[in-house]
Amino acid sequence: MTSATNSTRSYDQIMNSIVMIVLSTTMVFLVQSLYFGNQTLAASSNANNDCPVFSIKYGCDLSAWFHLIIDGLIAAFLGVFFHHLAHKQGLKLKKIVEEHDAMKKRRREFAIQSLKNHFTTLLFSMSLINKLEPMYASDTKNRDNIKDQINRNYEIVSRVINDIKNVLLFLNDVLEPQTINDVNQLCQTIDQGYVKDENKQLRVIDYTETKNKIKGLCKTFDELHPAVVPIQELFQHTSSNPSSNNHTLKKLNYQDIALYCRRLFKKLDSSK
Amino acid sequence: MKILGIDDNTDINELLDTVLNGSGHEFIYVKNGTEGLKFIREKKFDIVLLDLAMPEFSGFDVINSLLKEGLLTKQKIILFTASSVLDSDIEGLIKKGIHSCIRKPVDLDFLLEKLEQLQV
Numbered sequence: 001m002t003s004a005t006n007s008t009r010s011y012d013q014i015m016n017s018i019v020m021i022v023l024s025t026t027m028v029f030l031v032q033s034l035y036f037g038n039q040t041l042a043a044s045s046n047a048n049n050d051c052p053v054f055s056i057k058y059g060c061d062l063s064a065w066f067h068l069i070i071d072g073l074i075a076a077f078l079g080v081f082f083h084h085l086a087h088k089q090g091l092k093l094k095k096i097v098e099e100h101d102a103m104k105k106r107r108r109e110f111a112i113q114s115l116k117n118h119f120t121t122l123l124f125s126m127s128l129i130n131k132l133e134p135m136y137a138s139d140t141k142n143r144d145n146i147k148d149q150i151n152r153n154y155e156i157v158s159r160v161i162n163d164i165k166n167v168l169l170f171l172n173d174v175l176e177p178q179t180i181n182d183v184n185q186l187c188q189t190i191d192q193g194y195v196k197d198e199n200k201q202l203r204v205i206d207y208t209e210t211k212n213k214i215k216g217l218c219k220t221f222d223e224l225h226p227a228v229v230p231i232q233e234l235f236q237h238t239s240s241n242p243s244s245n246n247h248t249l250k251k252l253n254y255q256d257i258a259l260y261c262r263r264l265f266k267k268l269d270s271s272k
Numbered sequence: 273m274k275i276l277g278i279d280d281n282t283d284i285n286e287l288l289d290t291v292l293n294g295s296g297h298e299f300i301y302v303k304n305g306t307e308g309l310k311f312i313r314e315k316k317f318d319i320v321l322l323d324l325a326m327p328e329f330s331g332f333d334v335i336n337s338l339l340k341e342g343l344l345t346k347q348k349i350i351l352f353t354a355s356s357v358l359d360s361d362i363e364g365l366i367k368k369g370i371h372s373c374i375r376k377p378v379d380l381d382f383l384l385e386k387l388e389q390l391q392v
Contacts, residue, residue, distance in 0.1 A: 109356055113325055116354035117281050119377035124287040127380040149290070156283055214377055227356035231365075234355060235324065235332040 017083065025079030029072060104174055105229070111171035112221050115183065118167070119214045121160050122190070125153040130207045161187050176224050179217075186213050273391055274316070277301035278308030278331065279323040279352065288321070291380060297387070305329030309337055317347045319371075319390060324353040335365065344369035348390060352376065 051060030062070070129150055136146045164187055168180055190210060275297050279285055285301040292299035302308045306329045312320060324331035331351065338344040351357075351365070354376035362373045374386065 112356065113354045116376045117284070120354070121281065121283040121287065123377055124284065124291070124380050128287065128291065156287075160283065211379060218377060222356075225356065227358045229356070229358075231324075231332060231357055231361040234357070235330045 017087070020086070021079055021083045024082050025076050028078040028082070029075035107171055108174040108225055109229070109234070111167055111174055112225055114167045114171075115164060115221070116218065118160050118164050119218070122157060123211060123214060125156045125160070126190075126207050126210060129153045129157075157190065161190060179220065179224060182217050182220060186210070186217060189213065273318040273387065274298045275300070275319045275321065275387070276308065276311055276315075276317040277321045277352075278305060278311075278326075278334065279321070280304060280326040281323070287380075291384070292387075295384065305331060305334045309334050312338065312343060312347070313341075319387065320347055320349045321352040321374075322349055324351060324355045324357065335368075335370065339368060350374060350386075352378075 051057060051063070053063045053065050056062070056066075132146055132150050132153070136143060136150060139146060164183060168175070168183060172180055189206075275292055277285055277288055277299060279301065280303050282303065285303070289299055289301060300311070302311060303326075305326050308320075308322070309329075311317075312334075322331045322334060331353065335344065335349070338346075338349075348371040349369070350371050351362070351373040353373065357373075362370075366372065371390075374383065
C-alpha cells in the first residue's frame, strides 16, 4: 500500500517536473520570440539563394528557421535551468518547513512537560497546605514553624501560577486554544481559591476540585497532543548529529529549547 | 527507606524533601543526571526517583550509562517524568531493569502510597 502510494507520488512528481519544464520552455521561447521576432522577419525577407537555410557562412544572415532552432535551444536550456533553480529552492523550502515543524513539535513537548511539572508542584504545595492547616489550628507549640511552612507553600503556589502564565505567554503558538483557555481558567480558580476563613486564616478551598481539574487537563493534553516521538529521539543531543549544524535553520532538540526557555523565564523574572 | 531524587525542578525536590524526610524516609536530591549517576555509583539507595527531561545529561542518559555499567538493577529506579514517553518505550525500559514509571502530575498521597507499597 505504502509503496504504491510512493510510486504514484514519484510518478506525479516526474509529470509535474515535465509539465514545468515544458511550460517554462514555452514561456522563455515566447519571450525570446518577441525579442528576436523582428530580426527573424528581417532575415527571412532578405532570403538569398546562395545562403541555404541551415548554413553558417560569411556574408549570410541566419535564416528564419535557424533563428527559430537557436531560439528553441536557448529557450529549452533556460527552461531547464530555471526549473532546476525552482526545484532547488523548493527543496530548501521543504527542508525549512520540515525543520520548523520538528521544532514546533519539540516546543509543544516542552510546553506540555513544563505545565505538567508545574501542576505537580501545585498539587504538592496545595496538598501540603491542606495537611498543615489543621495542624496549625491544633498544634499550639509549633504554630510559628507551621505558619512559616504554610506561607512558604503559598509563595510557591503563586510563583508557580506566574510560571504557568509565562509558559502560556511564550509558547501559546504551539498549544491548542482550548488548552490555553483551560489552563487559564485553572489559574483563575486557584488564584480565587484562597479565602480567609472565620479565623482570618488563608486557606485553599476545593483542593479536590483543583486536583480533578488538573487530571482532566492532563487527559485533554494527552488527547490533543498524544505521545508519538520515540524516547531516543526525544532525548537525542544536537552534538550527536553534527550535520544538522549545516542547515540554515539549526535543528533544535528538546534540551536546547528547555535551556533557552528557562533562560528566557529567568530573564523575565529578574526584569520584574 | 533511602530515596534519591534526580530532578532539575527545585520546587519538586524541596517539597519531596519536606514530605519524605518528614515521614520517616531518608531523602536526598540532586539537580542533574551527572550528579545523580555519581550518587548511584557511590551509594546504595532503596529507590531512585528519576526525572527524564533534564538539561545536558538527561534521565535517559543516566539509564543508558547505568545499563552499560550493569548497575541498572542495583536499586529500584522509578521514572518520575512529565515527558510524553510512549507506553511501549516505558515497557522496553522496564524490561531492561527499570522498576516502574510514575507520570507527572501526581498527587502527593498517591506518591506516598506507591512508596509505601514498595517498602512492603
